[in-house]
Amino acid sequence: MEHEPITVSIERTVDPARIGEATIWVQAGINLANKYPGFLGSGWVRAGETSDIWYMLYRFRDDETLLAWENSSERAWWLSSGKDFMQHRRSEKRTGIEGWFDAPFATSVSAAHGPGGPEATGTQVTVPLAPPxxxxxxxxxxxxxxxxxxxxxxxxxxxxxxxxxxxxxxxxxxxxxxxxxxxxxxxxxxxxxxxxxxxxxxxxxxxxxx
Structure with missing residues (x-):
């Protein structure tokens, strides 16, 4: 049976005085997730140049591989390392028809490709918008x-x-x-x-x- 990819979108607030640390922190999380089987890519974007709201997304092949990442000790350590300047606001998981809305907040994000893809650091990729x-x-x-x-x-x-x-x-x-x-x-x-x-x-x- 073919499994639907699962996309997780997360909204976080960032301390405006620690943007540099937050940027490095986000990229570190992408690099960690990139090592896990089933990882299909990740990205992030800021709501605006002066906004403290950041949107992030990542995708895994199926629920099993997603849970392996979300329950990992590496992810727990990574989340704890950013708690002083990054606060979680809300998150959503989307599959099937909901997958039309994988990136409701932007068309271009800084992103990491999954295993076998090009190097991620500093790249820009286009994330599909919702269809008309x-x-x-x-x-x-x-x-x-x-x-x-x-x-x-x-x-x-x-x-x-x-x-x-x-x-x-x-x-x-x-x-x-x-x-x-x-x-x-x-x-x-x-x-x-x-x-x-x-x-x-x-x-x-x-x-x-x-």
């Missing part, structure tokens, strides 16, 4: 339409008197059954199949970045 809303809508429809169609045929065939249940019960049963199917199986599969199209830069975006 119309692409998200098309992807959801492509998953929902066939699933809903099959469900309707099956329930009409298998449940006596289904047509007499009324609209309210139809919608209630359909959503209770189809929501977990869409969230856990169909949408992750659809987004994986459509990933090159979802992440392809639009013409207007390409012109802005040129």
């Amino acid at each position: 809303r119309w692409k998200q809508a098309v992807s959801i429809w492509l998953g929902f339409f066939p699933v809903n169609l099959v469900f309707t045929f099956l329930v009409t065939w298998l449940v006596p008197g289904w047509e007499t249940w009324g609209v309210l019960l139809h919608v209630l049963v359909s959503t209770l059954v189809l929501t977990p199917i869409m969230a856990y199986w169909v949408l992750p599969w659809v987004t994986r199949m459509l990933r090159p199209w979802l992440q392809a830069p639009s013409r207007s975006r390409g012109q802005l970045e040129a």
Whole structure:
């Protein structure tokens, strides 16, 4: 069974007087994570030149490899070494359809590549933005339409008197059954199949970045 990559995004505040230390600290964490199996990359960006808010992200192959890093003694030591100037605010883990929002805060970040990639220090990479809303809508429809169609045929065939249940019960049963199917199986599969199209830069975006 193929596992979905997991992206963790973290928001932290940094002591403005210790920006230099914070920059070195972040890079040290990236270098440590880079040694762990399943590491697919990491990056960070500041909210603004004068802001004390920093956004960071890292990605692992699956939940197992992510937990190995997050529960490691090296990461615990690294976190403790930055507690005097770096404070955690919030974090989120994203997989499947949520992976569209891997980098909600920037397009370019200082980053480290995973094993086998180029050297990380001082490099800049582009992190995919969320796809346009119309692409998200098309992807959801492509998953929902066939699933809903099959469900309707099956329930009409298998449940006596289904047509007499009324609209309210139809919608209630359909959503209770189809929501977990869409969230856990169909949408992750659809987004994986459509990933090159979802992440392809639009013409207007390409012109802005040129």
